[in-house]
Amino acid sequence: MQQDQEVAVEARDLVKEFGPKRAVDGVSLSVPAGSIFGLLGPNGAGKTTTLRMLLGIIDPDSGSRSLLGCDQPLKVACDVGYLPEERGLYPAMNAREAIAFMGALRGLPLAEGRRRAVAMLAERGLADWEQKPIRSLSKGQAQTVQLLGTLVHRPRLIVLDEPFSGLDAINQEKLEALIRAEAAAGATIIFSTHVIAHAERLCERIAIIAAGKVAFSGAVDEARDQLRPVVRLQTRAAEGAWRAALPPGARQVGREWRFELPPGGPEPLLKSLIEGGAGIDTLSIERPGLHDAFVAIAGAGTADAMGREVPQ
Incomplete structure (x- = not known):
């Protein structure tokens, strides 16, 4: 496959079936180098299977x-953190040995991995973890160690599958900061999530996946x-000529009217309201959030399913 140097990851029409179930159904993606890219969708949508195909852990059926x-992902595995x-x-x-061991699996000499592990833990105020066995750490602490092991060999591409699962709010913020720092240093980052807020805060580009298909990219x-x-x-004013300026879909919630901004923009709307004697108390124009866009693209049912999922 010919690859533009500015594209770090590309997939075309990936299909994967497990028995009678088609888990991934024609997924195509293009991830720019140096970007933060989110795979967004509910559990069971096909996100993990897609990531595993991209990484060469499993092969697509087509x-x-x-x-x-490289069109043989395992050949560049040492440049990837997963x-x-x-x-x-x-x-x-x-913790030190676990981080160094994960680096060694990606080609980093063990002694260098130990040196980097000590430095990474110290940089985060976690020097006292260095000699602690993994079994003595909490789930969130162990996850932090595994994340550092994912990064210790300084990969060009970082792939994180539901990285926020199991983390409390403070550690989620720390992880978001770490993701931004890695991207600022030049890495390309792909992460999957069913939490829309993480994607909205972090991602430049996203793919919305539902039922094994890309609904938006x-x-x-x-x-x-x-x-x-x-x-x-x-x-x-409760009544008056200004009411004609409101579009047909306008709805009233208490004293407030809510409606989509007309295609002509705010100026004609303001002119009609003022000339019609509305007596404007407040007027704000709010851009829809990613959650609203997700509902419009993937459907309310898919969004509801994501909302019901509780992070582990």
Whole structure:
């Protein structure tokens, strides 16, 4: 596959079946180098299977993929850091050795891995973890160690499968900061999540996956732009000629009117409201969030399913 050097990961029409179930059904993606890219969708949508095909852990039944310019992903495995959804560390290893061991699996000399592990733990105020066996750490602490092991060999591509699962709010913020720092240093980052807020805060581009298909792929702003901004209006006058300026879909919630911004923009709306004697108390124009865009693209049922999922 010919690969543009500015594209880190590309997939075309990936299909994967497990028995009678088609888990991934024609997924195509393009991830720009140096970007933070989110795979967004409910559990069971096909996100993990897609990631595993991209990484060469499993092969697609049909379709093609390219990783860092190579159509044989395992050949570039040493340039990839992968945090799977199913966490796993040797419980008897201490944190330093666990991090160094994970680096060694990606070609980093063990002595250098130990040196980097000590430095990475110290940088985060975790020097006292260095000799602690994994079995003595909490689930969130062990997950932090595994994440550092994912990064210790300084990969060009970082793939994180549901990385926020099991982390409390403070550690989620720390992970978000770490993801931003890795991207700022030049790494390409792909992460899957069923929490829309993480994708909205972090991602430049996303793919929304539902039932094994890509419902949308592109910039976060492009997803949000599929919906018109929402106007929230409060007036002193309850009736009058100004009411004709409200679009047919306007609805009243208490004293507030809510409706989509008309295609002509705010200026004609304001002119009609003022000339009609509305007596504007407040008027705000709010751009739809990614959650609203997700509902519009993937459907309310898919969004509801994501909302019901509780992080482990």
